[in-house]
Amino acid sequence: MTTARRIRLALSAVGFLSIPAAPRLAVAQDVRCDPGDLEVRKLAFAGNHAFTNADLAKIIVTTPSAWARRFVPLPFAERRCLDRAELPNDRARLIIFYRLRGYPQVMVDTLLRATSAQSVEVKFTIYEGPQAMLRSFVVNGLSPVKNGEQIARGVGPSMGGRFDRIAITAAGDTIARRLRNSGYPLASATNRFALADNGLSAWDTLAVTPGPLTRIGNLKVAVIPLAGKTQKIPTSVVRRVMGIKAGDLYREDEIIGAQRALYQTEAYEHVAIAPNTAMRATDSLINLDITLAEGAMHTARLGAGYGTLDCLRLTGELSNYNFLRGARRLDFTTRVSKIGIGKPLNGAEGLCPQAKKDVFSNRLNYYVGSTLRQPVFFGLRTIPTITVYSQRLSEYNAYLRTTAIGGVASLAWQRWVNTPVNFAYSLDLGRTEAQPALFCAVFNVCDAEARQRFQATQRLAVLSALVTRDNANSLLNPTRGSVVRLEARHSSPAIFSEQGLTFNKLVADGSHYWDVGGGNVFAVRVRSGIVFGRSFGAAAGYIPPQERLYAGGPTTVRGFAQNELGSVIYISNGFVSETLPSGATVLRVADSVKTFRRLVPVGGNTLAVGNVELRLKSPILPELLQWTLFTDAGEVWNRGRNFAEAVRLKVTPGIQLTAFSPVGPVRAVIGYNPYARPAGPLYYEATATEGGGLPCVSPGNNIASHVGTGTDAGKLTQESGVCPSTFKPATHTSFRSRLTFSFAIGQAF
Numbered sequence: 028m029t030t031a032r033r034i035r036l037a038l039s040a041v042g043f044l045s046i047p048a049a050p051r052l053a054v055a056q057d058v059r060c061d062p063g064d065l066e067v068r069k070l071a072f073a074g075n076h077a078f079t080n081a082d083l084a085k086i087i088v089t090t091p092s093a094w095a096r097r098f099v100p101l102p103f104a105e106r107r108c109l110d111r112a113e114l115p116n117d118r119a120r121l122i123i124f125y126r127l128r129g130y131p132q133v134m135v136d137t138l139l140r141a142t143s144a145q146s147v148e149v150k151f152t153i154y155e156g157p158q159a160m161l162r163s164f165v166v167n168g169l170s171p172v173k174n175g176e177q178i179a180r181g182v183g184p185s186m187g188g189r190f191d192r193i194a195i196t197a198a199g200d201t202i203a204r205r206l207r208n209s210g211y212p213l214a215s216a217t218n219r220f221a222l223a224d225n226g227l228s229a230w231d232t233l234a235v236t237p238g239p240l241t242r243i244g245n246l247k248v249a250v251i252p253l254a255g256k257t258q259k260i261p262t263s264v265v266r267r268v269m270g271i272k273a274g275d276l277y278r279e280d281e282i283i284g285a286q287r288a289l290y291q292t293e294a295y296e297h298v299a300i301a302p303n304t305a306m307r308a309t310d311s312l313i314n315l316d317i318t319l320a321e322g323a324m325h326t327a328r329l330g331a332g333y334g335t336l337d338c339l340r341l342t343g344e345l346s347n348y349n350f351l352r353g354a355r356r357l358d359f360t361t362r363v364s365k366i367g368i369g370k371p372l373n374g375a376e377g378l379c380p381q382a383k384k385d386v387f388s389n390r391l392n393y394y395v396g397s398t399l400r401q402p403v404f405f406g407l408r409t410i411p412t413i414t415v416y417s418q419r420l421s422e423y424n425a426y427l428r429t430t431a432i433g434g435v436a437s438l439a440w441q442r443w444v445n446t447p448v449n450f451a452y453s454l455d456l457g458r459t460e461a462q463p464a465l466f467c468a469v470f471n472v473c474d475a476e477a478r479q480r481f482q483a484t485q486r487l488a489v490l491s492a493l494v495t496r497d498n499a500n501s502l503l504n505p506t507r508g509s510v511v512r513l514e515a516r517h518s519s520p521a522i523f524s525e526q527g528l529t530f531n532k533l534v535a536d537g538s539h540y541w542d543v544g545g546g547n548v549f550a551v552r553v554r555s556g557i558v559f560g561r562s563f564g565a566a567a568g569y570i571p572p573q574e575r576l577y578a579g580g581p582t583t584v585r586g587f588a589q590n591e592l593g594s595v596i597y598i599s600n601g602f603v604s605e606t607l608p609s610g611a612t613v614l615r616v617a618d619s620v621k622t623f624r625r626l627v628p629v630g631g632n633t634l635a636v637g638n639v640e641l642r643l644k645s646p647i648l649p650e651l652l653q654w655t656l657f658t659d660a661g662e663v664w665n666r667g668r669n670f671a672e673a674v675r676l677k678v679t680p681g682i683q684l685t686a687f688s689p690v691g692p693v694r695a696v697i698g699y700n701p702y703a704r705p706a707g708p709l710y711y712e713a714t715a716t717e718g719g720g721l722p723c724v725s726p727g728n729n730i731a732s733h734v735g736t737g738t739d740a741g742k743l744t745q746e747s748g749v750c751p752s753t754f755k756p757a758t759h760t761s762f763r764s765r766l767t768f769s770f771a772i773g774q775a776f
């Protein structure tokens with residue numbers, strides 16, 4: 028084998044998959060149904076104890092029809108048929124797989140049973156036999172390596188265990204990869220073994236050839252400019268972004284990281300970093316060839332869209348990928364939403380019936396900001412970013428946040444390939460407006476003057492950290508893998524927030540995706556969060572409305588409208604005055620009144636949400652459409668109440684249709700909600716002539732009220748007291764009334 032060939036093999040990051048790889052190729056065989064073919068209605072295994080049915084099903088070609096056809100049955104589900112030519116090969120694949128995994132005397136029988144004139148059941152009966160025992164496992168060749176013991180630590184099977192040749196080969200790959208990350212680019216591992224006792228005893232040796240300890244030699248950078256242009260980013264900047272220099276110990280992970288860092292500048296259409304294959308087997312230096320193809324250094328983007336909550340929206344972005352000739356990225360971004368319903372660009376409320384129900388959609392939402400991103404920070408694998416912005420942002424029926432001026436300084440640390448860590452510090456001057464009923468019911472701030480103090484412009488500083496572990500195979504529509512996110516946020520006067528703005532927030536979110544075959548995906552997500560004050564046990568106290576936790580809507584619990592999971596507050600259409608025997612006047616609605624003008628989501632300081640969904644490939648336009656069956660569960664509550672009363676998990680099933688578009692998956696969602704609206708406090712929003720207060724008008728409440736006379740004629744005042752949660756809205760029992768419709772862009776998770 029030539030030295031160049033050895034280098035190419037040694038530097039390959041592809042792991043040895045052995046036998047499972049062959050069946051993967053075999054599964055690409057044609058199992059579609061032609062006229063006269065027998066449909067596989069069931070695939071069964073018997074006698075297998077060491078490996079699951081799912082493990083063995085991946086090894087063979089024979090595949091049953093989609094479960095939605097076999098069990099529901101849905102006529103559009105995929106139909107798969109028997110390939111008689113591959114059936115004996117499937118038996119051979121199972122035998123080879125078992126022998127490689129340590130069962131030398133395995134036997135496999137095949138049984139076909141007709142279930143109808145057009146369908147068949149396939150069953151493989153496996154006699155595993157005794158397992159081969161590994162009597163000895165030795166790793167040789169690491170003695171010249173300085174950290175050889177550490178490289179071999181935790182690798183390979185244990186003596187006395189099963190002789191699993193695939194696991195041993197994987198151990199060799201792991202050792203070779205560790206060596207390539209420790210300065211040995213030519214590292215390789217070869218497995219040799221001896222058998223006895225009819226293959227039931229094995230002695231294995233892993234012979235490792237590390238090659239010479241190697242450092243980086245010359246770095247040859249070749250830049251291909253954009254057609255008709257000259258090179259824009261200086262070579263010195265390229266070297267600085269890479270973070271690799273001559274004399275460094277060769278580490279494969281660092282070379283991959285350098286390639287990723289260049290791609291992340293978004294200034295290059297192609298990046299290739301390859302070891303020079305002219306290296307001899309005895310050389311201690313290896314040269315790197317870096318080839319870059321520059322892209323456009325300036326881009327402009329315009330976008331328009333429609334959402335049920337955002338109404339019409341416009342976005343615009345200008346980007347410079349080589350600001351000050353340092354591969355820095357400078358973005359100018361603007362977004363405008365609520366067009367058609369938000370002043371001053373209102374006048375088309377009929378286009379946005381859902382947004383019209385939001386009391387905060389009557390003003391235009393906007394964002395204007397500039398972001399500067401540095402490609403490298405003091406030679407570390409970090410990406411610093413600074414953003415300056417102004418915005419107005421509303422959350423459906425919950426709050427309106429207006430930031431006059433704000434700034435964010437963040438640092439993205441890419442220590443692990445799939446696990447970036449982002450640290451950020453934000454400081455802004457802004458004000459948060461929430462519905463008066465929320466302040467009154469949650470924070471006991473019912474007086475208009477007191478509410479104004481809470482809603483005045485204040486300085487808010489937040490220190491946050493976000494860790495993301497992304498092993499999914501796609502950003503927009505994952506079909507396998509997992510994503511885990513952990514976020515922590517802190518605000519207090521110690522980091523320059525206004526006095527009284529103290530909170531801590533923790534949110535965890537985990538999703539997993541399984542490819543179940545036929546283009547179908549099974550997905551699960553769990554999300555939880557908690558907000559507290561100065562200490563974990565501090566459930567009470569003021570928490571800014573934008574930091575409270577909300578659920579309900581197309582990305583959480585889809586049987587509920589946006590933010591309406593959990594406790595709610597109701598706003599009355601009116602009231603009547605009653606005089607109690609004591610002579611006190613109270614404001615109430617009758618027990619028979621079941622209607623209300625609108626509701627106010629309360630949110631909470633604790634959240635738990637779980638989602639399970641099956642994404643099915645559509646039989647019509649399968650590349651464009653996807654059907655999803657889902658079940659969501661969750662609750663939002665405030666700690667400090669009786670747990671059994673506060674936490675009543677809501678479960679809502681449903682179906683959605685997803686269309687894949689250039690802007691991402693577009694979903695039309697129908698959720699089924701079998702629950703009646705919860706009982707809650709009922710308030711009346713007094714007009715200006717009535718004093719602008721927020722008197723409680725819940726049925727049966729006994730809070731004394733006063734109606735002004737003379738110069739204060741008609742003004743309503745109410746003594747202090749807790750508004751009881753005695754209002755129960757009307758319950759609708761028709762099937763249609765229990766359905767919740769929503770429209771969204773992007774998968775739910």
